Amino acid sequence: xxxxxxxxxxxxxxxxxxxxxRFTAFLGLSGLLGALPGVLPxxxxxxxxxxxxxxxxxxxxxxxxxxxxxxxxxGKYLPGAPVVVNQNMPGAGSYVAASYLYxxxxxxxxxMGIIARDAxxxxxxxAPGARFDPLKLxxxxxxxxETSVCIANANAPVKTAAELAVKQxxxxxxxxxxxxxxxxxxxxxxLGYKFKLISGFPSSSDVFLAMERGEVDGICESLxxxxxxxxxxxxxxxxxxxxxxxxxxxxxxxxxxxxLDLANTPEQREELLFLYAGQGIGRPFVAPPGLAPATLxxxxxxxDKTMKDAEFLADAARQKxxxxxxxxxxxxxxxxxxxxxxxxxxxxIGKLIQ
Numbered sequence: 001x002x003x004x005x006x007x008x009x010x011x012x013x014x015x016x017x018x019x020x021x022r023f024t025a026f027l028g029l030s031g032l033l034g035a036l037p038g039v040l041p042x043x044x045x046x047x048x049x050x051x052x053x054x055x056x057x058x059x060x061x062x063x064x065x066x067x068x069x070x071x072x073x074x075g076k077y078l079p080g081a082p083v084v085v086n087q088n089m090p091g092a093g094s095y096v097a098a099s100y101l102y103x104x105x106x107x108x109x110x111x112m113g114i115i116a117r118d119a120x121x122x123x124x125x126x127a128p129g130a131r132f133d134p135l136k137l138x139x140x141x142x143x144x145x146e147t148s149v150c151i152a153n154a155n156a157p158v159k160t161a162a163e164l165a166v167k168q169x170x171x172x173x174x175x176x177x178x179x180x181x182x183x184x185x186x187x188x189x190x191l192g193y194k195f196k197l198i199s200g201f202p203s204s205s206d207v208f209l210a211m212e213r214g215e216v217d218g219i220c221e222s223l224x225x226x227x228x229x230x231x232x233x234x235x236x237x238x239x240x241x242x243x244x245x246x247x248x249x250x251x252x253x254x255x256x257x258x259x260l261d262l263a264n265t266p267e268q269r270e271e272l273l274f275l276y277a278g279q280g281i282g283r284p285f286v287a288p289p290g291l292a293p294a295t296l297x298x299x300x301x302x303x304d305k306t307m308k309d310a311e312f313l314a315d316a317a318r319q320k321x322x323x324x325x326x327x328x329x330x331x332x333x334x335x336x337x338x339x340x341x342x343x344x345x346x347x348x349i350g351k352l353i354q
Contacts, residue, residue, distance in 0.1 A: 051075060051082040054101060054113030056094025061174070061203030062225035064088065066143060066283045067114040069319060070303075073312040077302035078109070090202060093177025094119045095129040098286070102132030105288045109295040117146060117281040118353075119177040120335055125350025127176060135339060136289040138296050139331040140303040142282030143316070144324045147223040147246040147253065148179050151239040156217035161243040161257050164193040172207030172216040173197045179278070180204065182353035183220045183245065186275050187259075189352050190268055205229055211239075218242075223250075228320045245272070247280035274345050275353070277338045284331055300328045 055067040071084040078084075089097040094116040105111040122130030150171075152158050158169040164187075173181040184195035198216055201207045207219045208230055218239070226233060233239045244250060245259035259276060263269035287299055306312050307325040316323050 049080050049082045051078055051084045051109075052111045053084050053086050054097050054105070054111065055086055055088045056090065056097030056113065056115040056119070057174070058088055058090040058202040060205035062222055062228065063094070063114050063116065063283060064203065065225075065228060065319060066321065069312070069315055069321065070114070070143065070285065070306060072315060073309050074302050074306045076309075077305045079298065082110075089113075091175075092129045093122075093175040093181070095122055095127070095131070095177050098122075098137075099129070099131040101286060101288050102137060107288045107291050107295070109287070109291065109299055112140060112285060112287045112299060114283060114285050116178050117142075117278040117284055118179050118182055120278055120281060120284075120338065121182075121350070121353065122177050124339060124346055125353060127350075127353075130177070133289070134335050138287040138289060138291050138299070139328040139335070140285040140287060140299050141307070141325060141327045142284050142331060143307060144224060144322055145247065145282045145326065146279045147244050147250045148183060148220055148276065148279055149223050149226060149244045149253075149256075150183070150218065150220040150242045151226060151233075152218040152242055153211055153214075154238055154240060156240075158217065158242065159240065161262060164195070164242065165191070166194070168194040168196055170196045170198060170217045172201045172210050172219050173199050174201050174203055174207065175199070179222075180207070180220055183275065186349060186352040190271055190275075191262060191264075223253075224320075224322055231320055245276040245279060247277065270342075271345055271349055274338070274341050275349050277334075277341075280334050281331060282326065296328075303328065 053067055053071040055064050057063045068086055071086050075082050075084045089100060091097070097113055098115045098119050101111070101113050119130070120134045123133060152169060156169060158164055158167050171180070171184055173184070175181060181197060181199070184193070184197060187193045188195050201210065204219060204221050204225050207216065210216045211218060223244070234241070241253065241256045243257040243259050243262060244253050249258050260269055260272055263272055285303060287296070291299070304327055307323065313323060
């Protein structure tokens with residue numbers, strides 16, 4: 001069975017090119033196409049039955065890895081068992097991809113994507129470029145819950161979380177809307193830390209290389225990304241975990257400070273809880289808003305079946321990815337809870353993470 005939207009073009013790639021051209025006009029950014037390498041050339045690829053996985057970051061990072069692993073297996077549970085073509089759409093911490101999915105992508109079930117967990121807070125905080133409403137996006141699920149760790153090279157001047165209040169630490173960040181930037185920025189203001197951010201890295205893989213070269217001291221990044229791309233770092237103590245943040249304490253890190261325990265007042269604890277709420281969102285897979293109920297049920301069902309698929313689980317294990325999935329209904333409920341946070345807390349944290 002071919003997807004209905006594919007009838008409008010000779011191929012899924014051609015249809016995607018048309019949508020991106022419209023999206024360029026929507027954003028008013030003349031340079032957007034230049035920021036999306038490989039998107040238009042893909043128009044010549046694939047058959048009409050292809051589906052598309054939009055990945056909100058460049059190649060090599062954790063979101064790219066998750067997006068590609070899911071894309072390799074979810075097609076067998078979609079109508080007609082389509083090939084799922086990956087399209088990296090980096091920009092503004094995945095705001096570009098989220099805005100594309102929200103405003104331009106077809107609503108026929110042929111396009112889905114993965115965006116940054118912290119991008120959810122963008123519209124809530126009034127972040128520039130966040131042209132989407134998380135309460136209306138179609139949430140499909142997440143393959144894992146996340147733990148964010150702030151790590152430092154073993155030879156970095158900072159050895160513990162307590163030292164961050166008196167010593168500067170240079171971090172690499174991958175752009176607005178990501179925890180690599182929003183967490184250290186907010187912690188500087190909330191806890192008096194002295195993180196210095198170096199921007200311009202396309203993905204966490206690029207920051208890891210910069211750490212190995214001694215260009216930056218560390219990064220605040222997901223634990224699975226660190227273990228997946230540098231599996232020897234923690235075991236060999238090449239890096240230290242200064243502290244971690246998550247929706248709840250991680251039993252695997254019982255000897256590492258939990259960020260909520262670093263709060264000095266109940267108000268700070270509430271603010272940190274909101275700041276790290278996105279960790280419960282994990283690696284969210286989404287689809288455009290306004291889907292027909294049957295289409296949304298089909299996509300959510302395909303995602304849920306993929307999470308139990310033996311070949312998918314084996315593939316994820318080879319990539320050193322921990323599969324601890326939550327379904328789309330869970331994500332939708334969590335996001336509504338986040339958006340019910342007291343306005344004063346939202347405004348304060350919103351200003352800090354922009």
